[in-house]
Amino acid sequence: MNLFDLKNNPNFLQCWRERNRPATVGSAVTLLIIIEAMIFTNAYFDDRLGLKSAQDVTPWFVDSISALAILQGIVLLFFGSVSAYRLSSRERTNRTIDFHRSSPTPRTHQILGLVLGSTSLEWWISLLILTVQLILALLNNLPVIAILQFYIQLALCAALYHALFALMGISRDPLKNKAGALILFVGIYFLAHILVANKLSFVYQCTWLPAYEQLDSVLKPENAGRGWPHYGQNNQAELNYTLFGAVLPALPFQMLVQIPFMALFLAGIGRRFTNVEQPVLSKSQLLTSAFYTFTLFTGSYVSLHFFSDDKHFRPEGYIVSLLILMMFFAIIGALLATPSHIGYQRGLRRARKLGLGHLNWAHNSSSNAVWGGLFCLLCATVLAIYFHLFSTSPGNAVLASLILLGHIVFFVSFVEYFNLSAMHSKKPILFTVIVILWFLIPLFGTIISAGAGKMPTALVALFAPSPIFGVIETFLYLMEQKSREKFQNQHVAVSITLIIIWSMAVSAVLLATYERRRLKSLG
Amino acid sequence: MGTMISLKSLRVDYEDVNAVKDIDLEISAGQIYGLVGPNGAGKTSAIKAIAGILEPTYGEIKIAGHDLELEPREALRKLGYMPDFPPVYENLKVWEYLDVFAAAYLIPGAQRAGKVKHWLKKVSLSEKHDALIKDLSRGMRQRLILAKTLLPDPQVLILDEPASGLDPLARKQMRDILKEAAAEGKTILISSHILTELSEFCNAVGIMEKGELRVSGSIEEIRVRLGSHKRLTVRLASPTPANVDKVYHFLGNSKHCASMAKTEKQEINCLFTGSKEDAAWILTQLTLQETSIYDFTCVEDDVEDIFLKIGAKEVS
Ligand SMILES: Nc1ncnc2c1ncn2[C@@H]1O[C@H](COP(=O)(O)OP(=O)(O)O)[C@@H](O)[C@H]1O
Ligand SMILES: [Mg+2]
Numbered sequence: 001m002n003l004f005d006l007k008n009n010p011n012f013l014q015c016w017r018e019r020n021r022p023a024t025v026g027s028a029v030t031l032l033i034i035i036e037a038m039i040f041t042n043a044y045f046d047d048r049l050g051l052k053s054a055q056d057v058t059p060w061f062v063d064s065i066s067a068l069a070i071l072q073g074i075v076l077l078f079f080g081s082v083s084a085y086r087l088s089s090r091e092r093t094n095r096t097i098d099f100h101r102s103s104p105t106p107r108t109h110q111i112l113g114l115v116l117g118s119t120s121l122e123w124w125i126s127l128l129i130l131t132v133q134l135i136l137a138l139l140n141n142l143p144v145i146a147i148l149q150f151y152i153q154l155a156l157c158a159a160l161y162h163a164l165f166a167l168m169g170i171s172r173d174p175l176k177n178k179a180g181a182l183i184l185f186v187g188i189y190f191l192a193h194i195l196v197a198n199k200l201s202f203v204y205q206c207t208w209l210p211a212y213e214q215l216d217s218v219l220k221p222e223n224a225g226r227g228w229p230h231y232g233q234n235n236q237a238e239l240n241y242t243l244f245g246a247v248l249p250a251l252p253f254q255m256l257v258q259i260p261f262m263a264l265f266l267a268g269i270g271r272r273f274t275n276v277e278q279p280v281l282s283k284s285q286l287l288t289s290a291f292y293t294f295t296l297f298t299g300s301y302v303s304l305h306f307f308s309d310d311k312h313f314r315p316e317g318y319i320v321s322l323l324i325l326m327m328f329f330a331i332i333g334a335l336l337a338t339p340s341h342i343g344y345q346r347g348l349r350r351a352r353k354l355g356l357g358h359l360n361w362a363h364n365s366s367s368n369a370v371w372g373g374l375f376c377l378l379c380a381t382v383l384a385i386y387f388h389l390f391s392t393s394p395g396n397a398v399l400a401s402l403i404l405l406g407h408i409v410f411f412v413s414f415v416e417y418f419n420l421s422a423m424h425s426k427k428p429i430l431f432t433v434i435v436i437l438w439f440l441i442p443l444f445g446t447i448i449s450a451g452a453g454k455m456p457t458a459l460v461a462l463f464a465p466s467p468i469f470g471v472i473e474t475f476l477y478l479m480e481q482k483s484r485e486k487f488q489n490q491h492v493a494v495s496i497t498l499i500i501i502w503s504m505a506v507s508a509v510l511l512a513t514y515e516r517r518r519l520k521s522l523g
Numbered sequence: 524m525g526t527m528i529s530l531k532s533l534r535v536d537y538e539d540v541n542a543v544k545d546i547d548l549e550i551s552a553g554q555i556y557g558l559v560g561p562n563g564a565g566k567t568s569a570i571k572a573i574a575g576i577l578e579p580t581y582g583e584i585k586i587a588g589h590d591l592e593l594e595p596r597e598a599l600r601k602l603g604y605m606p607d608f609p610p611v612y613e614n615l616k617v618w619e620y621l622d623v624f625a626a627a628y629l630i631p632g633a634q635r636a637g638k639v640k641h642w643l644k645k646v647s648l649s650e651k652h653d654a655l656i657k658d659l660s661r662g663m664r665q666r667l668i669l670a671k672t673l674l675p676d677p678q679v680l681i682l683d684e685p686a687s688g689l690d691p692l693a694r695k696q697m698r699d700i701l702k703e704a705a706a707e708g709k710t711i712l713i714s715s716h717i718l719t720e721l722s723e724f725c726n727a728v729g730i731m732e733k734g735e736l737r738v739s740g741s742i743e744e745i746r747v748r749l750g751s752h753k754r755l756t757v758r759l760a761s762p763t764p765a766n767v768d769k770v771y772h773f774l775g776n777s778k779h780c781a782s783m784a785k786t787e788k789q790e791i792n793c794l795f796t797g798s799k800e801d802a803a804w805i806l807t808q809l810t811l812q813e814t815s816i817y818d819f820t821c822v823e824d825d826v827e828d829i830f831l832k833i834g835a836k837e838v839s
Contacts (some may be wrong), residue, residue, distance in 0.1 A: 005585035017615045017623075095610035098670075100573045103627035275578050319680040342538045346580045349534070354582040425538070 003108060011100065011110050015117025028125060039067045061140045063217045065133050069150060069215055071132045072129045073208060081165040082124040088169030088269075089117035092276075097170070100254040101273055111269045115159075115166050126155075129383040136194075146218035153211035153254055160206075160258045163265035171280055198318050200300035204240045205257040205346055209476035210250050234310035241470050242274075243296070243302040257296060277343075279336040281361045283371045286337055290375065294382045297322055305389065316479060319386060323404060323471040326379050330408040333375060334415045340370045341424040348520060367516055374410035376405050383478070392478055399494060400477035406501035409464060413508035420515035440465040455486055456458055460493040466501035473497065526585070527552050527679050527710035528573065533582030536657035542568035543579070544734040550712060555585065555705050555724055558714040560731035567607055568684045569731070571711070574604035586679055600628070603677035607684045609664040613657035617648060620656055621671055629676030642670040645700060653764075661688045665711040669697060673704065680704060680711045698724060719783045727835075755795040755802070757809070762789035770814050775806060795821055 006012045043060040091097040091114070100110055116123070130151050137144050188424040204210065217224040227237030233473035241247050248256070281289070301322070304315040339347060347365025351358055361370035379402055387397040411434075418430045445462030449455045465468040473494075528550040535543035542565040544554060552554045558566050571577035573584055575591055575598070584591040589598035621639040626675055630638065643649050646666040651659065659667065667687050672680065680701075686694050705711055713725070729739035738745050757774070759766055767789050773798030774780045786792060795802065800822045809816055 008626050008632055010623045010631075012617065014612055014618075014623045014628055017616075018612065090612075094612060095608065098574075098576050098606060098611060099610055100575050100627065101603075101625060102599055102602065102604045103624070104596045104597070104629060105627045269624070277578070311613050340538075342536060346536055349536070350581045353532070 003112060006113070009109050009113035009117070009513075010103070010105055011113030012120070013089075013113075015114065016120050019083070019118070019121045024121065029128075030122065030465070032125060034129060036068070036073065036129075037247040039064050039071075043067065048504065058139070058220060062137045062142070065136055065142070065147070066219060068129050068133050069072055069154075069212065072151070073154060075122050075127050075129070077161055077208060080119040080158055081161045083122060084115060084118045084162040085165040088114060088166040089172045089174075091170055092172060093174040097273065107270045107273055108434070110273055110375060112265050114170075114269065115162050115266070118166065119158075119162050122158075123262070124450035126151075126158075143218055144475075146215060149251065150211050150215040151220060153214060153251060154208060155256060155285070156258055157208040157211060160262045162263075163269070165273070167265045167268045168281065170269055173276075175301060177453045180243050191325075192231055195473075199236055199239065199304060199315075200297065200318065200321075200323060201240050201242055201253075202257050202296035202300045205254050206261070210240075210254055221247045234308065236308070237309065239303055239308060242307060243299040245303050245307060248438075254461070260292055261289075264359045278364045280362065281336055283337045283366075283368070287371070287374055287378065290333070291378055293325065293329070294378070296323070297325065298382065298385060300345055300387075316390075320471060320475050322382075323474055327407065327467050328405065328472060330375060330379075330411055333369065333371070334412040336421050337371045338412070339365050340419055344420055344516075345519060367512075368412055368416050372409065375407055375412070379405065379408065386478060392480055396477040396480055399498070400474045402498055403470050403477070403501060404474040406498070406505045407470045409505040410501065410508050413465075413512045415507055417511040417515055420512065437465040438467060442469060454488050457487045457489045457492050457496070460487055460496050461500060464497040469497075470501065490513065525551060525588075525824065526556075527587050528556075528571075528681075528712060529583075529585040530573070531583040531722045533569065533584065534580040535565070535572055535577060536580045537568075541789060542734055543572070544590075545582070546736045547662060548729065548736060548739060549729070550710055552710055553708050553715065554727050555711045555729040557725035558731060559728060560714075562716055564716075564731040566651075566716075566731055566838055567683055567735040568713060568734075570604075570712070574602065574606075574681055575599055576604075578775055599753065601678045603672040603675065605668055605672040605680070605682040605685050607687065609661075609663055609668045611656045611659075611667070613655070615655060616644065617659070617667060618653065619652070620667065620675060624671045625632055625674055626773065628677075630675060638674055643676045645673075646670045647696065662690055662693055666697075667694060668816070677732050678709055680709055680713075682711065682713045682716055685713065686715065717799045753795040753802075753821050753823050755793050756820045756822075757791045757816060758820070759789065760815040760817040766814050767791065769812065770809060772813070773809060775803070779805075 006016075024207075040060075046063070047060040081107040091100070131148070133147050134143075134144060137147050213227060217226075225237055229241060237325065238247060241253055243251065243253065264281070264285060266287065271278055271280060271282070301318055304313075304318070308315065343365045344367070345360050347363060350365065359366045361367075383401050384397075384402070386392075387400070392400065414433075415430070419422065423429050442463050442465075445459055449459055526549045528548070530548040530549060531548055532545040534541070534545050536538070544565075546569060555601075558569070560566055568577065572579040573591075575595060575777055580777050584598075586598040587601040589601070591598045615623070618636075618639050621642065622635050625635040625638060626632075638648075643652055646669055647796055648666055648670065650661060656664065656667070665685070671687065672682070682701075685697060689697060693726070701711060704822070705724070725742070727739070727741045728745065730737045755774075757770055759770065767785065771783065771785060771791055774791060774793055777797075779801050780793040781796065782792075782794045784792040788813075789817065797805075801823075806816075806819050809819075
């Protein structure tokens with residue numbers, strides 16, 4: 001059976017039939033014709049009736065192609081993602097996923113069928129729009145290749161979005177509360193803001209912006225090389241295509257960024273088909289994706305650092321994004337890689353039955369200790385590159401790493417301690433403890449020290465447990481920037497910070513070890 | 524063909540519940556195996572593990588010789604699974620639904636339409652061929668799932684409480700379909716908390732309780748193992764006290780009769796441990812004594828009685 005034999009793909013057949021009933025198809029085509037007619041008449045009469053400004057010389061067919069491109073984006077990116085989410089989450093509410101799980105269709109076919117099938121209506125509508133664009137281009141001697149390349153770039157980005165939304169849909173457990181999905185969503189939302197607000201090339205290449213930039217530069221040659229949105233004088237437009245200082249062609253760079261993430265999301269969908277209870281990503285997938293993201297980040301950052309010709313631009317601030325990204329991976333990773341109470345017990349029983357001392361570290365039921373260690377090693381290695389880049393002194397490099405790694409060790413071990421302890425079924429406790437340590441106590445510190453010039457040194461104890469403070473401190477030490485001496489005695493403040501973070505981390509490690517021993521002895 | 528379903532120390536755990544406790548089970552080709560037990564016994568959990576839907580804590584599951592963990596595709600291809608709850612796509616038409624799952628079992632496109640028609644007819648849903656599933660009743664959905672399960676012609680059928688939600692006619696129809704499947708040599712594992720619907724066509728049973736398989740084997744074996752007896756009932760045409768006492772004492776003195784009882788209707792009941800010949804001899808003797816016997820019945824316990832008996836043992 002061929003992977004692309006969609007006529008015999010059960011998941012594709014199901015979604016396709018449901019989404020392409022004559023009534024739906026009829027109204028979609030009618031709506032499309034109306035919208036296209038509106039676009040054409042609008043663009044055409046703008047030209048004829050001289051409604052445009054004098055500088056605007058773009059002919060009506062170019063305006064139409066651009067407008068159709070935006071319509072394509074809305075159809076594929078927005079409606080496609082919504083459909084992917086809706087039809088995947090229904091596999092869970094209907095429990096039909098059970099039937100697919102117990103059928104002999106290969107996993108890859110099921111994943112492909114679900115993602116392509118649920119968005120099939122959007123795909124063929126976008127192909128219809130493409131046809132109209134191509135006809136317009138042919139009739140007016142515009143480069144057909146550019147329009148095809150736009151479509152391929154947009155389609156790649158749409159496929160990435162569809163994979164992500166299908167994964168979120170199929171991860172939604174209809175029986176459990178939706179808090180988990182909500183937290184993840186809010187996390188992704190904030191992460192997206194932190195990343196999108198910067199000029200790193202790999203973030204640009206994660207989006208649909210390159211597709212539109214490419215089309216724009218061909219249809220309106222006066223915009224060529226100005227990037228999208230238009231960056232003005234400096235070389236940012238070029239830097240958007242630069243990784244480790246090398247300028248890459250548009251499509252390969254986009255593929256380099258988007259395909260691995262798409263593959264990761266599709267693998268996550270596959271894990272949902274295999275076993276709903278296991279985490280969306282395995283321990284090794286979490287490590288690999290963190291490694292890949294940090295590599296892309298570094299490639300983008302290095303390019304900005306050395307090649308930006310904008311005199312007023314200080315890329316150093318982006319290092320904060322990297323540190324936040326590390327904390328983000330640590331938090332998401334800990335939540336996914338840490339076995340649940342029952343998961344850990346299952347692992348113990350299984351290992352005992354198989355006559356093993358313990359399962360492989362990467363097993364879903366294994367302790368997260370090795371995973372946490374490897375993740376810290378990864379972060380330390382990445383930080384070392386930046387210590388080198390900023391010529392951080394060895395002492396400050398050690399301080400910077402100790403602060404960040406302390407927070408990571410604490411969170412990873414604390415989650416494991418919590419999951420294995422008697423409190424494991426009361427998730428709100430974990431949530432509350434973290435909110436108090438990370439947000440409420442530092443907030444209290446901020447309030448009582450407001451307005452004071454230099455804070456009493458002891459007050460650092462209120463800030464130390466929070467990784468928000470930790471990230472800032474790590475950043476300052478990494479940058480050798482000791483000017484910001486907020487506390488009366490900076491040296492004592494650092495010592496207190498380190499003592500607090502690492503006693504939290506060590507206690508969490510000990511507690512987690514204790515709980516592991518306890519469960520092991522229970523049998 | 525030998526063993527079609529083989530479980531070795533299968534264990535399933537949920538948070539705070541050990542739903543299936545190290546079960547060993549072998550079901551050979553052509554057997555109809557009834558898995559019985561009260562609600563919460565762990566039947567569904569065991570069946571889900573066999574169907575590859577639930578990852579067991581540990582244990583080896585083999586279907587037609589293929590290990591479910593090592594060769595899932597080969598194992599699942601042999602298996603038809605019918606859950607206790609009908610999972611359907613509400614917005615598909617009946618034929619489309621069957622066609623989707625025919626494709627899932629790798630049946631080529633050209634053969635699917637014919638098979639769909641054939642099975643819709645078998646479960647009496649032919650006139651619903653083009654209806655949307657959301658317009659079907661619970662029982663119709665159950666029949667649709669039965670058709671879905673049998674359509675790929677699996678060698679092993681696992682059915683979790685298939686009769687729930689069916690009306691008596693549909694139950695009979697399902698029994699006939701399953702009997703036919705068994706006659707074709709398919710192996711069937713069927714679970715239920717009510718035995719009447721199974722007892723007449725299961726040739727082996729397993730009784731589950733609190734996650735353990737208490738007893739398992741052919742009905743004959745279980746009967747022997749539980750020291751199960753035949754039950755003898757004697758009714759008299761004109762049950763005068765003298766007559767009844769006469770029969771009562773005669774039976775009481777026989778070494779094959781135990782647990783003598785007289786009912787309000789003056790019937791005499793007892794457990795009978797002897798052979799058919801022993802029963803015939805007793806009947807002859809009683810007839811000779813002119814006791815006006817009009818009914819002399821010697822029945823074996825059916826599965827239901829065995830089930831009740833085990834239940835009673837657990838309670839006591
Ligand atoms: N998803 C679940 N989570 C937690 N416990 C469960 C779950 N499913 C079943 N159980 C428990 O496992 C035991 C066995 O249930 P089940 O296999 O459904 O029994 P049966 O099918 O024989 O009625 C019951 O005590 C039930 O409460
Ligand atoms: Mg059940």
